[in-house]
Amino acid sequence: MTKQQKPYKRVLLKLSGESLSAETKHGIEAERLQAYVNDIKEAQKMGIQIGIVIGGGNIFRGVSGTNTGIDRYSGDQMGMLATVINSLALCSALRAAGVEADVLTAVRMEPIGEMYSKPKAMKLLKEGHVVILSCGTGNPYFTTDTGAALRSIEIEADAMLKGTRVDGIYTADPEKDPTAKKYNTITYQEIYDKKLKVMDLTASTLCQENDMKIVVFDMDTPGNLLAVLKGEEIGTIVKN
Ligand SMILES: Nc1ncnc2c1ncn2[C@@H]1O[C@H](COP(=O)(O)OP(=O)(O)OP(=O)(O)O)[C@@H](O)[C@H]1O
Numbered sequence: 001m002t003k004q005q006k007p008y009k010r011v012l013l014k015l016s017g018e019s020l021s022a023e024t025k026h027g028i029e030a031e032r033l034q035a036y037v038n039d040i041k042e043a044q045k046m047g048i049q050i051g052i053v054i055g056g057g058n059i060f061r062g063v064s065g066t067n068t069g070i071d072r073y074s075g076d077q078m079g080m081l082a083t084v085i086n087s088l089a090l091c092s093a094l095r096a097a098g099v100e101a102d103v104l105t106a107v108r109m110e111p112i113g114e115m116y117s118k119p120k121a122m123k124l125l126k127e128g129h130v131v132i133l134s135c136g137t138g139n140p141y142f143t144t145d146t147g148a149a150l151r152s153i154e155i156e157a158d159a160m161l162k163g164t165r166v167d168g169i170y171t172a173d174p175e176k177d178p179t180a181k182k183y184n185t186i187t188y189q190e191i192y193d194k195k196l197k198v199m200d201l202t203a204s205t206l207c208q209e210n211d212m213k214i215v216v217f218d219m220d221t222p223g224n225l226l227a228v229l230k231g232e233e234i235g236t237i238v239k240n
């Protein structure tokens, strides 16, 4: 029998952009998008307020541009636009499935999405909308993990749920080291001391300083999001 945790009222779900492309590693796979939608729709039915930050790695990452003559500043702006493309795709697919959803942007670009502000996001969340917070932090030299950490603190989420390709945090990258062992719980300090690379240090430090719990779990397995929201102990919980 899996142990149950305190249920959540409001969460910030960080979705991997790269997972959206499945095996092709580029673009948006319809099946993956639909799988995200199905899980989010079920989660919304539970009455949980859901903010979402989705990455852009399936389209563009700023650092990758520097090999092709694109400067980092412009590359990061391209990366932020990539998160808008994924956010629009997710929002559109959620609406098609009957879920009220909106995209807010951290960089002004109406009519593509309204400019993010905490009061706007909170109003929509309290009305039961799924709110997709795009462009990460809105600044270059950051990642969407940091954007997700920042927004989870701003919207006063009970936790930041990092849905990714691996089922938790390991002693080493499990995609490279088959002997790596999974942690059920870990502290921010241990992540720092052991130099574990499941999320960037800026994101992890922001959560540490603001006492924001993180759950890292495998979002590629249908039903896992619901299991996390029901408080089942899957994935890895990161706390102080
Ligand atoms: N110690 C570790 N434990 C677990 N995963 C790790 C570890 N070290 C590195 N990783 C890697 O981190 C990856 C997840 O983080 P990453 O930020 O790259 O992806 P994401 O946030 O899911 O995607 P995106 O950047 O596209 O939004 C995993 O796929 C895994 O290979």
Ligand SMILES: O=c1ccn([C@@H]2O[C@H](COP(=O)(O)O)[C@@H](O)[C@H]2O)c(=O)[nH]1
Binding pocket: 017, 054, 055, 056, 057, 060, 061, 062, 063, 075, 076, 077, 078, 079, 080, 081, 082, 083, 135, 136, 137, 138, 139, 140, 141, 142, 143, 144, 145, 146, 147
């Ligand atoms: O606050 C932010 C967030 C993201 N970026 C750029 O976007 C890409 C895609 O985000 P991922 O987190 O890698 O999926 C990222 O590589 C940055 O280039 C940004 O500049 N600022």
